[in-house]
Amino acid sequence: MPQGAVAATPGLQSFIKSLKSTPVEPSIEHLISLLKRRQIRSSRPCAIATAALLLRVVGEVRGRDAGKLLRRIREVGKRLTAAQPREVVVGNIVRRVLGLVREVTEDNADTDTNANSEMSHSFHAQHDSLHRPQLSSSISTFSPLKNAVTEPLDTNLHQSDISESAEPAKRPSLQTSHTSYAQSTPMIGSLFGLFSHPDTPSTASTPTGFQSPAGKDSSITALNLDRLADLSTSKVDLKAEVLDGIRELQDELEQSDDLIAANALDHIHSNEIILTHTASTTVQKFLLAAARKRKFTVVHAEAYPNDHTATHATVLTGKKRYDENDDAEDQWKPLTAAGITVVLIPDSHVFAIMSRVNKVILATHTVLANGGLVAAAGAHMIAKAAKVHQTPVVVVSGVYKLSPVYPFDVDELIEYGDAGNIVPYEDGDFVDKVDVDNPLYDYVPADLVDLYITNLGGHAPSYLYRIVADHYRAEDITL
Amino acid sequence: MASTPHSDPTTPNFDIVAAYRTLLASDPEMTMPVAAIEALVEALTHSTANTTMETLELLECQTEILKASIPNPISLSAGTDLFQRYIITTLNQPSRTGVNILGPSGDFRAIRNHLLSNGRLFVERAKASREKIASFGRHFVRDGVTVLTNGGSRVVGALLHSAAESSFTRFRVIYVLPPPSSSDSKEGEKIVAGLRSRNIPVATIPDSAVGYCISKVDMVIVGAEGVVENGGIISRMGTYQLGLLAKSKGKPLYVVAESHKFVRLYPLDQFDLPIEQMVLEFKVTDDKQGSASEATEDEGVADMNGGVTSTKCSGVSAADAVDFTPPDLISGIITEAGVLTPSAVSEELIKIWF
Structure with missing residues (x-):
């Protein structure tokens, strides 16, 4: 965690600092109030704060009971999401930690029930041969996401997948932090689910091997986890593993921008004109990575009235307004210093200039399971204009912003901000007579986006459901 | 696929089509794929098949019979295919690994018993x-x-x-x-x-x-x-x-x-489906007298007397x-x-x- 200057106002920095000295319960209350007062806002700070808090929460839980741990995390998660439902990222992080606990528990349960002892983890090649071996090779070549392959099977196959990618084999699922940590997610309801055995107590006792996936699905419920936990307590320290996992998650949060930026040269070519919007760190790093090798032009829409000061600052100095970004790590040179021509335009100018633009790169607030996204207001208009001109729209987003939430009702996701940003409240005449709306976000439907670039690589919007399935357990989708 | 439907020795007197129809009729909640699976399970019950090969052959030929006698077998084939894949993958399992995780004696029998004893369960699960x-x-x-x-x-x-x-x-x-x-x-x-x-x-x-x-x-x-x-x-x-x-x-x-x-x-x-549908039928008056041409002119409904009356695979009626x-x-x-x-x-x- 960055050790920046002392923040005068409460925010992410002060929260992280206070975490070390405050007990858990007040810390939870602290974060809830910060979220409610919007003193921590936007996806990344929320994600960092949530992960840091959950690290504390897990650390405080006594005993080795997985069920208890799950209930505790879930309970904290419910309170946090209730505090600020529109910061979907908070829920994402909670779900991922829940998935982490389940994964650790299942890993251990597998080891036990297969009676191969801990050795099975090192001899995973032999281990996975118990379960439908013909899939492992064909799927991993078929899937663009080697590490994040889900199958209706179990963890063993995934371990073999990882070993193919030359990862060390001991506890492999916890070591691939920035790729995907939730490999063992069984795709719920394999097509064979119809045939599965009524109640399978464990994978070992089912009469057919194939029933194990679905049988396991139903058996890994909160109830059975207690039993599984009992099995595994003797061998592995559940809490230590989960804590490790959360730290990996924190690493992922830190690294995701750089990993996304690593794709930049594939997408930005010399002499292109790139249009972007708002002062997003992810986008700026992405463009800067390309700017090291190539010369291009950036057209920057200023995102008036909510983000324009930050945009101006970013264009000019490469620094945003938030004091939590005041640390050395998050500073970067402005694009202009890298020799890039930057054109700042008002939002109203987007359509006029779109015909000249080669590519649109958008930042996002949240990416939803159907491939749509919630981004700063104006994004929909830009995406629509790009569609009209057949300009490709690329969205850069860390996987942590990808949410399993399905946008049943788009209006619920849109937040309205301070109308005073548009018309100052001093203008009494205006305020009396006219309704002023200031939506902060836009929902951009999936068909307006051509490509998502996450820290895992590039994906088509229609593929996002798969990444969601890889990262979140179905049991956790409703907190 | 080339098997001749009615020359199956393992099920001497079992009519899968009748079984399928009774199943569908008996339970209005039942979907076609599930009915097909149930019918195949019944066929398995009546059979004397003892080996994997025999069973697969039996399933294949029963599936063929079933598909051939239903005008629109697309939905049903989802069930039969799923069933067949299930059998194959489960049967393949132990031989590949050399470890018998399916049960002490005879994996084939175990699966068979599982299927036979849980027949109703599939329906319940589908519901x-x-x-x-x-x-x-x-x-x-x-x-x-x-x-x-x-x-x-x-x-x-x-x-x-x-x-x-x-x-x-x-x-x-x-x-x-x-x-x-x-x-x-x-x-x-x-x-x-x-x-x-x-x-x-x-x-x-x-x-x-x-x-x-x-x-x-x-x-x-x-x-x-x-x-x-x-x-x-x-x-x-x-x-x-x-x-x-x-x-x-x-x-x-x-x-x-x-x-x-x-x-x-x-x-x-639209015309790439593996079924014959009597929807688009071009006609002129002296093509055939009477009801057929009238129907086409009046309602745009295709020839009804050819398709509906016979249950054989002569096409799906327009309705x-x-x-x-x-x-x-x-x-x-x-x-x-x-x-x-x-x-x-x-x-x-x-x-x-x-």
Whole structure:
């Protein structure tokens, strides 16, 4: 965690600092109030704060009971999401930690029930041969996401997948932090689910091997986890593993921008004109990575009235307004210093200039399971204009912003901000007579986006459901 | 595939077609794929097959018989294929690994017993998945929306009923009624009556009024007979035009289907389906006198006396015909495994086939 200057106002920095000295319960209350007062806002700070808090929460839980741990995390998660439902990222992080606990528990349960002892983890090649071996090779070549392959099977196959990618084999699922940590997610309801055995107590006792996936699905419920936990307590320290996992998650949060930026040269070519919007760190790093090798032009829409000061600052100095970004790590040179021509335009100018633009790169607030996204207001208009001109729209987003939430009702996701940003409240005449709306976000439907670039690589919007399935357990989708 | 249907020695006197029909008739809730699976299980019960090879041969030839005698075997083939793949993958398991995890003596017998003893369970599970879909899908129906749906799908019915039970959502339904001549018109009327009794305002319209109503609609929900590999669906005639209209007006179209309806077909257009449909039949008056030509002129309904009377594979009558809705018209497929995008279908299928 960055050790920046002392923040005068409460925010992410002060929260992280206070975490070390405050007990858990007040810390939870602290974060809830910060979220409610919007003193921590936007996806990344929320994600960092949530992960840091959950690290504390897990650390405080006594005993080795997985069920208890799950209930505790879930309970904290419910309170946090209730505090600020529109910061979907908070829920994402909670779900991922829940998935982490389940994964650790299942890993251990597998080891036990297969009676191969801990050795099975090192001899995973032999281990996975118990379960439908013909899939492992064909799927991993078929899937663009080697590490994040889900199958209706179990963890063993995934371990073999990882070993193919030359990862060390001991506890492999916890070591691939920035790729995907939730490999063992069984795709719920394999097509064979119809045939599965009524109640399978464990994978070992089912009469057919194939029933194990679905049988396991139903058996890994909160109830059975207690039993599984009992099995595994003797061998592995559940809490230590989960804590490790959360730290990996924190690493992922830190690294995701750089990993996304690593794709930049594939997408930005010399002499292109790139249009972007708002002062997003992810986008700026992405463009800067390309700017090291190539010369291009950036057209920057200023995102008036909510983000324009930050945009101006970013264009000019490469620094945003938030004091939590005041640390050395998050500073970067402005694009202009890298020799890039930057054109700042008002939002109203987007359509006029779109015909000249080669590519649109958008930042996002949240990416939803159907491939749509919630981004700063104006994004929909830009995406629509790009569609009209057949300009490709690329969205850069860390996987942590990808949410399993399905946008049943788009209006619920849109937040309205301070109308005073548009018309100052001093203008009494205006305020009396006219309704002023200031939506902060836009929902951009999936068909307006051509490509998502996450820290895992590039994906088509229609593929996002798969990444969601890889990262979140179905049991956790409703907190 | 080249097996001659009636020369099967292992099931001396078992009529799979009759079994299939009785199953379908006995339980109105049963879907065609599940009935096919049940029928195959029954065939297995009557058989004396002792080896894997025998069993597979038996299944294959019974499937052929069944497919050959049903006018539209697409939906059914989803069930038979799934069953066959299940048998093959489970039987392959122990021989490959050398470790017998299936049971102490005779893995084949274990599977056989599992299937035979749990026959009814599949039906129950299929019904349970319908309930699950309904519980997923009800979230799509928001307060104040108008839902357009078309005839006779039980899953859609379950979904709408489930949504109707919530006291927080008030919604309206525009129901495209199937023509009275079709086999599922009764089902449609039942759903409409059920919804109306739950205080959900329902308007029933004929197929031809869809374009007229589409601007009043917030979302379209349809059922499907089969979900094909590219994510498109095979559904009752009229779904394709519904999809086109919805797309042109920017209304989302959701498909509700159980995942056992996923079928390994890749149709490229309407006429690429492996069934013969008597829909498009060009005629002139002196072609054939009497009823046939009249019917075509009057209603646009194709020749009825050829197709319906014989149960053999001579084509599907116009009233029960299906069409293919390509994946680009579909916003999401609501299955018991969650809401999938059309592109997820191929992955699910690949998982069981390869």
